[in-house]
Amino acid sequence: MNQRAFTPPAWSISDREFDQLSRTIHRYSGIVIGPEKRGMIRARLQKRLVALQLDTLAEYLDIVSGVSGRAERERFVSSLTTNVTSFFREKHHFAFLVEAILPALGDTTRPIRIWSAGCSSGQEPYSIAMSVLDAHPEMAQRLSILGSDIDADVLAKARRGIYAGSSLTGISDDFRSRFFEPVEDGRGTDLRIRAQLRDLVTYQQINLNAGWPISEKFDVIFCRNTAIYFAPQTQCLLWRKFHDVLRPGGWLLIGHSERVPAECHHLLQPAGITAYQKPG
Template identity: 60%
Template sequence: MNRPLPSPADIALSDQDFDQLRQTIYSYAGIVIGPEKRWMMRARLQKRVTALQLGSMAEYLTLVRGARGAAERDRFISSLTTNVTSFFRESHHFALLAHTILPALAAKDRKISIWSAGCSSGQEPYSIAMTVLEHQPALAPSVRITASDIDTSILQKARNAIYKPGELTGIGPEQRARYFQPVRGTAHPGELQAGSSLTAMVDFRQINLNAHWQVTEPHDVIFFRNVAIYFDAMTQRSLWRKFHRALRPGGWLLLGHSERVPTDQHDLLCPSGITAYRRPD
């Protein structure tokens, strides 16, 4: 006789399970979950326990940590990460890209590599593509934008490039008409999909920044904005060293408004504007 499965409200999160789940997401992704996030974790993971027809949070923990839990680990990360983004968010970086970075790169007459690290649902890399097309259109064939995230489900949304009206803030009517097209037969009126002029410039990849990742070619610009806040100081220091190695000499690292490279690592990444850093030549 099959045991009855608990309802989501009956799925408890013990102190031990909470601590071990926190350790699991930290060891896998470098993400710090503070004690104040306990009830958020419980509410979000209850849905996974129920969907998988498991009997307890402890069973879920065993699955996520086990050899056969790779697919569920991705869903685990997705459940506990917050994807907040918008087109042209923190617009000063796009002004810097348009008026300082791209003109300097145009003079080099070579391929240009830009990385949106922690791209969420795609608004950032598509904003980068629009900036190139509007301010340096002749450069577009030479620009390759890599967009990465640890969350496979949010990457699929980014690849689909379909946005509801509330997700289109930051872009005006002219840009919508030029770079987007209506989605027909949708249950959400007003949805738009990014056109091929944008999507052709972007390659999406799953990258776990806390794991080993290989740079096949150095980047000219790395957008890493509002992601470092989820990591502790030790993980951040490791990432600043990795980004230094991932940049060309003179390359740019752009961070979120509350993020900073510490002063004792300015030999690797030197302040060069508002939350902007450069690898020394």
């Protein structure tokens, strides 16, 4: 017998419930949920209630507010911050990386470390890898890319490196043939990142609003279109933490609508379009 699809009853979110959810998410992730986002929040909640087969919002709030609710908090935070992501989004940063940042490193033999913070399903770190292999193949042996996100599910997708062919718009035929391979799935439409790229990227689950299990220093950090969800004070803390894990002279590249404020310019100096450099 076919099982009837679960449909939660009609419900509304009270001021008290909205405030409880907002405080829980802010405490965990640093994300600010203003009253203007109430409609969007309700739509996201509806999907989670269906997925978990819950009858009431109170049940959901018990889960995300509880000690054992970490995984669900991560999923909900991810649903709030999921942007349209694509390969080579904001192309100027990738050009700046290969034309200015990497050549300035010189002929040093030390490792080159790049962090894609808030990497979602992997398009950004793989775009970084393609850019470097294309422009500076001699650096591949020294290149190490970290991709991180708060959501374990999108990281699993990033590790698989499989994407719909339709999502590769804007990628040249040359890059498609060099860096992607067909997936034997019977449909012939999906493409997988080739192993030479996948091997350059390590993925790790990291909450930017918590402690970071990071010991190494980075030459470049990409953190684009993530800080916009944070309160100003949380953003300032994030910029300072990025400063602390950058090498002297290292670079922070952020989203087109984000800015490092003037009070942090002694730590991260403006040096291009949404590009900041640590003194040194």
